[in-house]
Amino acid sequence: xxxxxxxxxxxxxxxxxxxxxxxxxxxxxxxxxxxxxxxxxxxxxxxxxxxxxxxxxxxxxxxxxxxxxxxxxxxxxxxxxxxxxxxxxxxxxxxxxxxxxxxxxxxxxxxxxxxxxxxxxxxxxxxxxxxxxxxxxxxxxxxxxxxxxxxxxxxxxxxxxxxxxxxxxxxxxxxxxxxxxxxxxxxxxxxxxxxxxxxxxxxxxxxxxxxxxxxxxxxxxxxxxxxxxxxxxxxxxxxxxxxxxxxxxxxxxxxxxxxxxxxxxxxxxxxxxxxxxxxxxxxxxxxxxxxxxxxxxxxxxxxxxxxxxxxxxxxxxxxxxxxxxxxxxxxxxxxxxxxxxxx
Amino acid sequence: xxxxxxxxxxxxxxxxxxxxxxxxxxxxxxxxxxxxxxxxxxxxxxxxxxxxxxxxxxxxxxxxxxxxxxxxxxxxxxxxxxxxxxxxxxxxxxxxxxxxxxxxxxxxxxxxxxxxxxxxxxxxxxxxxxxxxxxxxxxxxxxxxxxxxxxxxxxxxxxxxxxxxxxxxxxxxxxxxxxxxxxxxxxxxxxxxxxxxxxxxxxxxxxxxxxxxxxxxxxxxxxxxxxxxxxxxxxxxxxxxxxxxxxxxxxxxxxxxxxxxxxxxxxxxxxxxxxxxxxxxxxxxxxxxxxxxxxxxxxxxxxxxxxxxxxxxxxxxxxxxxxxxxxxxxxxxxxxxxxxxxxxxxxxxxxxxxxxxxxxxxxxxxxxxxxxxxxxxxxxxxxxxxxxxxxxxxxxxxxxxxxxxxxxxxxxxxxxxxxxxxxxxxxxxxxxxxxxxxxxxxxxxxxxx
Numbered sequence: 001x002x003x004x005x006x007x008x009x010x011x012x013x014x015x016x017x018x019x020x021x022x023x024x025x026x027x028x029x030x031x032x033x034x035x036x037x038x039x040x041x042x043x044x045x046x047x048x049x050x051x052x053x054x055x056x057x058x059x060x061x062x063x064x065x066x067x068x069x070x071x072x073x074x075x076x077x078x079x080x081x082x083x084x085x086x087x088x089x090x091x092x093x094x095x096x097x098x099x100x101x102x103x104x105x106x107x108x109x110x111x112x113x114x115x116x117x118x119x120x121x122x123x124x125x126x127x128x129x130x131x132x133x134x135x136x137x138x139x140x141x142x143x144x145x146x147x148x149x150x151x152x153x154x155x156x157x158x159x160x161x162x163x164x165x166x167x168x169x170x171x172x173x174x175x176x177x178x179x180x181x182x183x184x185x186x187x188x189x190x191x192x193x194x195x196x197x198x199x200x201x202x203x204x205x206x207x208x209x210x211x212x213x214x215x216x217x218x219x220x221x222x223x224x225x226x227x228x229x230x231x232x233x234x235x236x237x238x239x240x241x242x243x244x245x246x247x248x249x250x251x252x253x254x255x256x257x258x259x260x261x262x263x264x265x266x267x268x269x270x271x272x273x274x275x276x277x278x279x280x281x282x283x284x285x286x287x288x289x290x291x292x293x294x295x296x297x298x299x300x301x302x303x304x305x306x307x308x309x310x311x312x313x314x315x316x317x318x319x320x321x322x323x324x325x326x327x328x329x330x331x332x333x334x335x336x337x338x339x340x341x342x343x
Numbered sequence: 344x345x346x347x348x349x350x351x352x353x354x355x356x357x358x359x360x361x362x363x364x365x366x367x368x369x370x371x372x373x374x375x376x377x378x379x380x381x382x383x384x385x386x387x388x389x390x391x392x393x394x395x396x397x398x399x400x401x402x403x404x405x406x407x408x409x410x411x412x413x414x415x416x417x418x419x420x421x422x423x424x425x426x427x428x429x430x431x432x433x434x435x436x437x438x439x440x441x442x443x444x445x446x447x448x449x450x451x452x453x454x455x456x457x458x459x460x461x462x463x464x465x466x467x468x469x470x471x472x473x474x475x476x477x478x479x480x481x482x483x484x485x486x487x488x489x490x491x492x493x494x495x496x497x498x499x500x501x502x503x504x505x506x507x508x509x510x511x512x513x514x515x516x517x518x519x520x521x522x523x524x525x526x527x528x529x530x531x532x533x534x535x536x537x538x539x540x541x542x543x544x545x546x547x548x549x550x551x552x553x554x555x556x557x558x559x560x561x562x563x564x565x566x567x568x569x570x571x572x573x574x575x576x577x578x579x580x581x582x583x584x585x586x587x588x589x590x591x592x593x594x595x596x597x598x599x600x601x602x603x604x605x606x607x608x609x610x611x612x613x614x615x616x617x618x619x620x621x622x623x624x625x626x627x628x629x630x631x632x633x634x635x636x637x638x639x640x641x642x643x644x645x646x647x648x649x650x651x652x653x654x655x656x657x658x659x660x661x662x663x664x665x666x667x668x669x670x671x672x673x674x675x676x677x678x679x680x681x682x683x684x685x686x687x688x689x690x691x692x693x694x695x696x697x698x699x700x701x702x703x704x705x706x707x708x709x710x711x712x713x714x715x716x717x718x719x720x721x722x723x724x725x726x727x728x729x730x731x732x733x734x735x736x737x738x739x740x741x742x743x744x745x746x747x748x749x750x751x752x753x754x755x756x757x758x759x760x761x762x763x764x765x766x767x768x769x770x771x772x773x774x775x776x777x778x779x780x781x782x783x784x785x786x787x788x789x790x791x792x
Contacts, residue, residue: 024561031508032562035493035501043493043632046573046583049641085450107656110767119650119658122641129643133480133580136453140581184658185650191662191771193589194620194696198666200763202745202753202775206703206712211756213708213741215779217533217790224537224787226446230677232439233538235463239686240678242439243785245537273481275452284451 047128051172054127058168059149061156067146068153071135074285074320080157085284089116090157094180099160102183117158121185123176127151137277137285138323265339272328272336277320287317289340296341306337439463442473445541448529453481456523458544461672466718467518467691467726469547471602476609477523477545477623479644480580485629487605487613490577492559492597496634499564506613509554509599516552516600517619518725520693522665524622524649527772531761534788538677542776542788543670546691548726551617552600557592560635569635573642574616577631583642584625585661586618588635594619594724597630619724620695621663622770624649654765665695667754668773669702669729669746680735680784688715688731694748699727701747706733708741708777708791709756715744723749740780741791758792 047053069078076082080089093106094117106112107119120126131147133139142150152167160178161167167175176182190196203209224230225245234242269275269289277285296305308316310333312324325333337343406412433440442457449455457476459469476482487506495501523545529535536542572586586595596617599605606612611628618625624644639645639661651659669692674680692699699721703712715729729744746754757774779789 020561020564021557024558025513028512028558028562031511032494032502032504035495035503039493039503040495040501043575044495044634045581046575046634046640046642048636048638050638086454103656105656107652107658108654114652116647120647121658121660122646125641125643125646128583129647132583133643136480139480139579181658184656185646185660186653186657187660189651189659189662191651191659191664191666193587194593194664195589196664198752200755200759202755202759204747204753209710209712211709212758212792213710214791215789216792218779219534219537219788223535224677227443227537227541228446230537233443233460233540234439234678235437236439237436240462240674240680240786243677243679245677 045128045132047124047131049122049124051124051169054124054169054172055144056169057144057148058166058170059145059147059152060166061149061152061161061163063146064149064151064153064156067142067150071138071142071321072150074318075136080154083113087116088113089154091115093118094158096159098180099178102179102181104181104184107181107184117154117160117180119181119184121179121182123151123172123179126154127172138321141323265335268332268335272325272332274325274336277322283317285320286322291317292340293342298342300343301341302334302337302343305340306333309333309336440473442476443540445529445536454479456545458540459547460540461544461546461670461691462539462675462678464672465728467548467728468602469549471549471604471607471610474521474547474549474601474607474610475523475545478578478609479582480578482609483578483629484608485577485613490613490629490631492614492630493632494559494563494635495632496573496636497566497569498560498635502563504559506599509597509614512554513558514552514600515555515596516550517594517596517617518548518550518722519617519619520546520548520665520724520726521623521626522546522668522693522695524624524663524665524770527774527776528769530757530774530776530788530790531766531768531772534790536676537788539670539672539675539776542676543672545623546693546726548691548693549601550603551596551598552603553596553598553614553617556595556597556616556633559597559633560591563635565635566637569637571636571639573632573634573636573640574625574627574630575632575634576611576627577629581631582624582627582644583640584627585639585642585645586616586621586625587663590618590621590663597633620665622649622665622695625663649770651764651768651770653768659768662771665693666771666773667694667696667699667746667748667752668692669699669744669754670776671704671742671744671778674742674780674786675778676786676788678786680780680786682784683736684734686733686735688733688742690715690729690744691726692717692729692744692746693724693726694746694750694752695724696752697749698723698725699746700749702727702729703745703747704729704731704733705743705745706740709743709745709775712745735780735784737782737784739782741789742778742780742786743775745775757790 075085076089081091082088091113093112093115094104098104104118127147130150148167152165155161155175156163161175190198229245231242231244278289280289282288309325312322314321440460440463442459444455444457459473459475490506492504526545527542530542570588572588572591574584574586576582598615598617599613601610606615614630616627616630645661651662653659669690671688671690673689688704692702702715702717704715705712715731718728721727754773754775760774777789777791778786780786
């Protein structure tokens with residue numbers, strides 16, 4: 001978020017003179033219009049590492065725990081340690097020495113699962129991302145205080161603050177000083193700009209070059225088979241047809257396009273945003289479609305399910321909140337409801 | 344090159360005859376009656392024909408190729424009317440050539456990848472419908488009449504543009520590659536995926552049309568001391584990335600066009616940032632806002648992901664440039680060579696720092712290299728197609744390609760990269776790829792050292 005008024009005034013004076021290139025067509029000034037301060041407030045939600053843009057507010061670990069179990073735990077696990085859908089957020093592997101030094105030692109250990117709190121150096125990143133993108137199925141639905149609370153709970157899971165802590169705009173800079181990997185980032189590399197200096201450059205040798213040519217790695221049969229039948233993934237005429245592989249029935253074949261799975265209207269489910277939280281055969285954030293269909297089979301539940309799709313709900317299958325799907329047209333809603341109810 | 348006398352002829356030995364090389368009639372007859380002496384003759388004829396021309400089918404008796412001597416149905420019937428497909432589709436015979444997910448790579452379909460089928464594409468332009476997909480919170484299809492672009496931050500006047508405004512502004516069209524920073528990530532530790540679609544398929548080349556970002560920044564009166572730009576999307580995640588002002592002013596576009604039409608929704612319709620040479624995550628889709636700033640933003644995808652882990656435990660932050668890289672797309676992993684003789688080895692080369700200057704091919708795992716032909720004049724930060732004549736006589740071979748770019752940079756061997764960066768950095772793997780051609784003609788993905 002930017003400093004709006006004062007900065008704007010400072011640069012207004014010079015804008016029309018020296019900022020413009022010589023070739024700038026002045027007639028372009030008729031295109032686009034000034035943004036209102038209300039518009040900027042609505043969209044300018046980013047929070048920088050120095051906390052510029054952070055709105056005032058507060059939230060407790062305990063309050064965050066309640067929110068977490070309701071809205072976040074289905075994907076991330078009760079303790080932020082699940083890797084079922086996303087990489088774990090907090091999972092130990094951070095020591096008091098790390099918090100002292102600002103470098104997470106376990107990042108050097110290839111055997112350790114890397115979590116969000118092992119990597120992220122800046123607390124602003126987490127506040128910003130929870131605020132703009134979470135929860136997964138209803139981004140931007142948390143209030144400012146709820147974002148503080150959820151982040152407070154995560155900080156507690158990562159052993160950075162105690163359970164009775166209340167995170168606020170007043171103390172967030174102090175908490176930043178306990179971020180375990182706050183000194184773990186480097187910009188000493190050549191990949192920021194095109195003019196950067198490469199760290200590794202190949203050899204120009206063209207004849208009898210001293211390189212090892214023994215095979216150090218290749219795909220075992222199971223790995224060749226894990227991506228489905230390769231013959232069906234290549235042009236089937238011409239000089240290079242695909243090798244026929246024998247996919248293990250248990251492993252999912254790679255999907256191209258909408259895929260096919262029984263009589264499920266997968267394309268409609270996919271286009272309607274359902275499969276972000278539901279899958280056909282297993283429960284994800286919400287229940288499996290197969291389970292819903294089993295429960296409502298023969299119960300003439302189309303109208304009921306259509307209402308649930310349109311208005312959302314909670315408590316029938318668990319604590320996860322299903323957001324209203326009001327963006328769907330009536331035809332799509334009925335098609336989905338009919339399919340779910342077997343009608 | 345000099346081709347051996349038999350390279351284009353029928354002297355090669357057939358290794359594996361696919362069933363489709365036999366005519367349907369012959370297959371049916373053999374399966375019902377067995378092989379008698381007459382049919383053995385036919386069978387030999389069929390194999391000989393398969394060697395003569397790739398598309399040749401069995402020669403029926405002494406009458407010749409049935410697809411020639413018996414006119415096919417498409418030559419004896421009325422075709423379909425115009426506009427049968429108001430938006431044209433590929434032939435039904437190309438149904439295998441689609442984007443595909445890599446099983447097990449991601450656990451949700453919204454934060455996932457669908458890879459481009461590089462093994463069967465030509466030239467340097469990727470058809471828009473085959474452009475790889477990488478989304479962080481699913482894709483959206485935005486009503487262009489309700490989409491806005493805001494520019495704020497260190498500017499004289501914060502502005503809002505409609506699509507109409509932007510489409511009225513001076514436009515440019517430029518060809519650029521787009522590669523995900525995590526392309527080839529699975530291959531850091533060991534050979535992991537079977538085909539070039541999965542190993543290099545987060546790559547595409549397109550002609551992008553839009554307004555130079557520098558012009559929009561001038562329109563807003565940007566602070567000349569500002570070194571950073573935040574780009575933000577309008578999708579659920581409102582994904583953000585920090586862009587250097589150097590990249591923003593050099594050649595970045597606020598693009599609405601891709602390969603002559605509007606962007607596809609999966610590519611950010613109706614507006615995306617085009618930042619040539621930078622990794623895909625910086626090309627923010629569904630672009631709604633640009634903020635000029637004096638410090639970087641450490642957004643989620645430059646603080647938790649898209650940071651390159653080094654062996655000493657340090658994370659390289661704001662690593663965004665895609666260094667020069669090349670790959671042979673055919674023959675490549677999962678394919679097989681059916682015959683001995685001439686082959687055109689083909690592939691793609693590109694550099695995020697400039698143009699491709701030269702591509703070399705090795706068929707012996709990197710010991711000896713010869714120069715490939717480049718198609719057309721290589722353009723800056725765009726894919727270049729290369730071709731190389733090769734005669735295969737049934738020997739095992741290790742195929743590699745190596746690119747030199749206009750800055751003098753040379754694509755490294757995998758061992759060099761691993762020595763400097765370890766195997767856990769996930770991103771920016773631009774190592775030389777090795778495909779092994781076995782004596783059977785089957786091609787697989789290997790690493791050498």
